[in-house]
Amino acid sequence: MDSEIIIHSRDVLFRISDALDMLSPQLSQHQLRTAYIAWELCKTLHLTEAIVDRVITASLIHDIGALTPEEKIDLHNFEEVDPEPHCVLGEYLLKDIHWLGACARLVRHHHRPWIIWQNQLAPENEWIEPQIIFLADYIERKINRNRFILHQHTQIIEHVLTNSGYLFSPMLVEKFSTASISEGFWLELVSPQLYNHLQKKIPCNDILLSLEEFSRIGVLLRNIIDFRTPYTATHSSGVAQSALHLAKLCNFSEYDLQLMWVAGNLHDFGKVGIPTRILEKPGRLSTKEHAIMKQHAFFTYNILNGLHGFEQICDWAAFHHENLRGTGYPFRLAAENVPLGARIISVADNITAMIEKRPYRSEMTDEQTRAILLFKSRRNYLDEHIVTLAMNNYEDIVGGIRKAQALAVEHYQMNFAPWIRYDGTGLKHE
Ligand SMILES: [Fe+2]
Ligand SMILES: [Fe+2]
Ligand SMILES: [Fe+2]
Known part of the structure; x- marks a missing residue:
């Protein structure tokens, strides 16, 4: 009799996240780092456990809809590229997988500027989660990987401040200023140990998947x-x-x-x-x-x-x-x-x-x-x-x-x- 294997959703999530960013040193750990920044933002916002879980899970795979490495690199480098296709495909890929379905909406809107949410008079519970990912993603992409992080972090903070009220919610930008004040925040962000550190500590749910459930991820x-x-x-x-x-x-x-x-x-x-x-x-x-x-x-x-x-x-x-x-x-x-x-x-x-x-x-x-x-x-x-x-x-x-x-x-x-x-x-x- 074959014994059913036990699959941890958390392990699978981290592996997928890592695999999707493996093409170039430029992209390596992009989604993992985005998840770390998102987590730090979540801490200052005192969100519920369920929301934090959703935000972190979505952050770890937010670019899953960018199918080619070329598209990922263009998006990463702020090239003239329409972000819409990878958001739509990302939502499509995730929406029917039961333990990831809740992330689909966040992935769909992870490039939506604050100004649009504001013009639509969207309530906070609609915009807060995708905006956290948008801001975290933006910060990560602003990092020049060839420069020491503490020689560039003040410029990154300035970029974010300049876009407050347009790309990002002013309230979120303020929380980011608090979260990123310490050198430790930035050093941790670029630490080679980040993967191990987050895998153990980051608060995202670990559920057991049956082989049949995993087949759908396959x-x-x-x-x-x-x-x-x-x-x-x-x-x-x-x-x-x-x-x-x-x-x-x-x-x-x-x-x-x-x-x-x-x-x-x-x-x-x-x-x-x-x-x-x-x-x-x-x-x-x-x-x-x-x-x-x-x-x-x-x-x-x-x-x-x-x-x-x-x-x-x-x-x-x-x-x-x-x-x-x-x-x-x-x-x-x-x-x-x-x-x-x-x-x-x-x-x-x-x-x-x-x-x-x-x-x-x-x-x-x-x-x-x-x-x-x-x-x-x-x-x-x-x-x-x-x-x-x-x-x-x-x-x-x-x-x-x-x-x-x-x-x-x-x-x-x-x-x-x-x-x-x-x-x-x-x-x-x-
Ligand atoms: Fe993206
Ligand atoms: Fe991204
Ligand atoms: Fe092959």
Whole structure:
């Protein structure tokens, strides 16, 4: 009998927050630092526990709707970029997840200036939470990471004061002046220990999630990666579906099938740290670009590793580019160390990728796909037994992939495409 894993929402939240900011040193810990500033503001405002929990949780993932690293960097640098799309998508991504749904409204309005709230005569309970995040986010983005914090904090405070009554509520700005008066506030904000410190101390609820509840986060995270551009909009849906199919053929238990569904959805989550111009390059990657690309499997490992109860999901997802010859990446694992679940995802990933259209090639025919699968199994790149199962059930598996991908396309076109502002090369377009 499989025992149900216990997943702590707080661990998951911190991991997602960290992963979303991992692309560049410029962004690193942006949301974590925003949460810290928001927390300090909350303390001076004496808000209820429920409000503080909501504000901090939303702060930790407030930019979840900025799907490409390029968009995140532009937003971070105050570039001429419309913040609306990432607010709308952020709300959309969170609203149906029960323990995050309460944050959706805050994320939706986290760039709304005070003047708009004021013109609408909005009551305090409507504006206070999104305004805290807006102010905290603004302060964090004003920090020049190449300068010592105590050589710039007075200018940051001045920027905030200048925008009082326009971008920010005067009352909040006053509270910020109190909260930020000590050097300790600023030193803590940029401390390399901030992650550990906040993870232990920050008051946000920790609830236990069932695997089924976590599965919904898996789908959300899958969409964040897949929906970055139309080229990859359906990849992980196809992989999760075909991995599930192959796992059934391998007689996995019901519980392991659930784990496989999550692992299939998350296998490429590490692409969150890869620039779009490399993911979508319309041609072969150079050796240097390929080295950057290879990191994605390691990032998947890093994000999931050590999460309580995730050992199997982590290994299955992160080892999908390992092979049985011991030449795969990121760990060059020997065959006996590549678990069955990872071998399955590897075959599923290969089939899905081959029948997909890429910017540099059209989709392969069934004959080509079958031939390559056989070739890779003979050369011991892929597991022979799983490839045989895939060959014997080829039409059903490919039919399942296409069905899952058709649903994903529909979802993408309806809800995401209207808000995507960055093309396949990561360039902004209106
Ligand atoms: Fe934002
Ligand atoms: Fe932000
Ligand atoms: Fe991959």
